[in-house]
Amino acid sequence: MQIDIIEQLLLKGLRSRDPQLDLWGSDRKVLYIAHQDLMNFLKAHWGLVDKEADEVELKEKINGYFSEKPQELEEFVQLWSGIWIKKWKERVKLILEKEDRQRWRRIDRLLSKSEPIWKQLKNRNQLKDLVIEALIRNGEICGTSILAEDLLKAELGLCVERKAYMEERESLLSVVNNVLGKVRKISRSKGPLIFIKIDRRFFQLLEEDIR
Numbered sequence: 001m002q003i004d005i006i007e008q009l010l011l012k013g014l015r016s017r018d019p020q021l022d023l024w025g026s027d028r029k030v031l032y033i034a035h036q037d038l039m040n041f042l043k044a045h046w047g048l049v050d051k052e053a054d055e056v057e058l059k060e061k062i063n064g065y066f067s068e069k070p071q072e073l074e075e076f077v078q079l080w081s082g083i084w085i086k087k088w089k090e091r092v093k094l095i096l097e098k099e100d101r102q103r104w105r106r107i108d109r110l111l112s113k114s115e116p117i118w119k120q121l122k123n124r125n126q127l128k129d130l131v132i133e134a135l136i137r138n139g140e141i142c143g144t145s146i147l148a149e150d151l152l153k154a155e156l157g158l159c160v161e162r163k164a165y166m167e168e169r170e171s172l173l174s175v176v177n178n179v180l181g182k183v184r185k186i187s188r189s190k191g192p193l194i195f196i197k198i199d200r201r202f203f204q205l206l207e208e209d210i211r
Contacts (some may be wrong), residue, residue: 007035007065008133009074013081028136035082035142040144041080044136049129080141087142093192110157117156127176134180138187143194151179 012022014034023031029087039058043049048057065073131148140147155175158164162173186193 001091006038006077007031009077010034010038010081012074013078014085016078017085019080030088033146034081037084037144038077038080040109040132041136041141043129044133049133068095084142087140090185091140091142091193092196093194094196107154110154110161111150112157112161114153114156118159120151121172124152127172130176131183132181134183135187138183140183140187140193146194151182152176155179155182 011031014023014031015165016023020028021027032155042062043058046058046061048061062073122129128148131151132144135141135144135147152175159171159175
C-alpha cells in the first residue's frame with residue numbers, strides 16, 4: 001500500500017460532501033490542499049512534528065493503520081473530510097483580480113520584503129511546522145501550510161518595514177511568538193482567512209492581513 005490510498009479516500013470523502021467538486025479537473029487544487037492538510041493533521045495527531053524522519057514515520061503509520069484497520073481509517077477520513085469541507089467554505093473566499101486591490105498590494109509588499117530572509121532561514125521548515133501544529137491545536141485544519149508560511153512571512157515583512165528584524169535568535173523568537181499570538185486570535189475569528197485571487201493565468205493563494 002502506498003500513501004496514495006489517503007488521496008483516494010479523501011477524494012471519496014470530499015465528493016460525498018460536495019458532489020459538484022471536479023477534483024480531477026478544475027478543483028484539483030482543492031484536493032491537493034486537503035491532502036496536505038490531512039497529512040499535517042496526522043503528523044500533529046501522532047506527535048511526528050519536529051522529528052527528522054517524520055515523513056517516513058508518517059508513511060509507516062498510515063501503511064500500518066490501513067493494513068490492520070482499513071475500515072476504521074476510511075471512516076476517519078470520511079469524518080475528517082466533512083469537517084474540512086465545512087472549514088473550506090468558511091475560511092476560503094474567491095475574489096476577482098481587481099477586488100480590494102489595496103489589501104493585496106499591502107500583503108504582496110510584506111511577502112516580497114520577507115522573501116530574501118525566508119529563503120536564508122535554515123530552520124524555516126521547523127518554524128512552519130510549529131505554526132502548523134499551533135493552527136491545528138486551535139481548530140484550524142484548512143489551508144494550514146498556506147496560513148503558516150504566509151503568517152511567518154508577513155510578520156517578517158512587518159519587521160523589515162519597521163527595521164526591527166536583525167539576524168539574531170531573539171528577533172526570530174519574537175517573530176514566532178507574534179505569529180503564535182495571531183494564531184490564537186484568528187482561531188477565535190469568523191469568516192475567510194484565505195483568499196483565492198483569480199486572474200487569467202492561475203489563482204494565487206493569499207492570507208488575510210490580520211492585525
